[in-house]
Amino acid sequence: MSTNNMSDPRRPNKVLRYKPPPSECNPALDDPTPDYMNLLGMIFSMCGLMLKLKWCAWVAVYCSFISFANSRSSEDTKQMMSSFILTPLSCLRLSISAVVMSYLQNPQPMTPPW
């Protein structure tokens, strides 16, 4: 059965379902930004909490925001509960708690380094 230009090119009997591409190695290859920012955020918030440095805590909040904005594949979480979204949220919580704790312990404003 040949198809000429006038006839309908659609073939309902040849429909293939969409298969999401296998994502074992892809996430790591695509873009490491959210992972780096996550790690940085965790480190800075720990520093801020332990060493009572306010600027560390603020940088941690920024890092967790950036990580959240760059996070990948919002669909997976509904199905797989993977760590893609869980870690950015936990980083955000940790960094906000670092900021709040450092202000409760020492309510004085930050001094600029200059």
Add this chain to the structure above:
Amino acid sequence: MKAFHTFCVVLLVFGSVSEAKFDDFEDEEDIVEYDDNDFAEFEDVMEDSVTESPQRVIITEDDEDETTVELEGQDENQEGDFEDADTQGDTESEPYDDEEFEGYEDKPDTSSSKNKDPITIVDVPAHLQNSWESYYLEILMVTGLLAYIMNYIIGKNKNSRLAQAWFNTHRELLESNFTLVGDDGTNKEATSTGKLNQENEHIYNLWCSGRVCCEGMLIQLRFLKRQDLLNVLARMMRPVSDQVQIKVTMNDEDMDTYVFAVGTRKALVRLQKEMQDLSEFCSDKPKSGAKYGLPDSLAILSEMGEVTDGMMDTKMVHFLTHYADKIESVHFSDQFSGPKIMQEEGQPLKLPDTKRTLLFTFNVPGSGNTYPKDMEALLPLMNMVIYSIDKAKKFRLNREGKQKADKNRARVEENFLKLTHVQRQEAAQSRREEKKRAEKERIMNEEDPEKQRRLEEAALRREQKKLEKKQMKMKQIKVKAM
């Protein structure tokens, strides 16, 4: 109820704040025994401060006025106590009373002669001033965060509007060509969702299927990360475009065996390095397409000259010249397997699975500053895609071309086998050794000495048989050679 809660929280916060301030006070050198009797406490402090520490400043004014006492770490609440202590029959204050009536100008002299210590008027440090201005860094930080959140919302909305505009422009063309437009793989039945899949805040997918020649078409709208402020700032330095990536998977019988690519020179160089099939089959550098009438910005990578001749018919050339600024790369291949995978050491791999695919990458005009109406400019490119699908089905290599193509593929496979030969041999060797070791262990672990001896004998016999076989083979080869 809510107001009560917030009031409690505020109280708590203030309580902890003032507690912190008390901590500062207590940590200082002159630790005073905290008595219920406020006066006793402050009497001691006053004496000590007058005689011992010159840093603590007590400035007293007229009795009628409020006494303002400035001490390090003292709260203004404690002013009242000082005032009371001052006026309530403190013996120390009497000499002051006399001198105070002499007037203002004598005061500095008298107080200085009384103290014998220089009065240093200390500026109240910024962190003790209870004004909002001293928290300017914090306010800056919070403003920065708010700006980031605003940008996130605005960027997300813009990307979503662009995606919707693209889909609205292209919907008709797609629906007339494909049965299934839009599928996310979750529904039980294959019905068109008629919507884009949002993978991310900046990536949208669309799967179309149900057409002659091809299995399906995956369109990916890769927008810029407008939701990330850092990215927005980085883009101000280096303008980048949104991209539309289209991947058409062809049926095996509908495409002949060739590898071919057309696009900007930079894109082709990058693809040649990254893509498995292009690096193996198209070893030459990208050639100029001027021979076929293409503009200078585009170059061609091809397996054989015949393929280029076949592909560059008038209509294709027309498409390429007219929309050259929007085309990043066009890649047809029957050996497409994705980018090169970095192989681990010592792991023999099979040749990666290949699929016959047509890949298109288009740049959205505007180089970052796109508006929804720019999406209409991409519609002719989709026409080109459809045309290419039909063309790929029609185009067949002649006999010579087919032979060359088959030779190329055989050569590539052989190379691959050679490369992995050593690794495969090593793997086989290690497997054999493992088996031997397992056997020996079994023999050792056998408790019954009789059985042990018998197993050992059996193993020995097997070894001897193997050796004999090998010797026979060598002899046979020698005979054949002669």
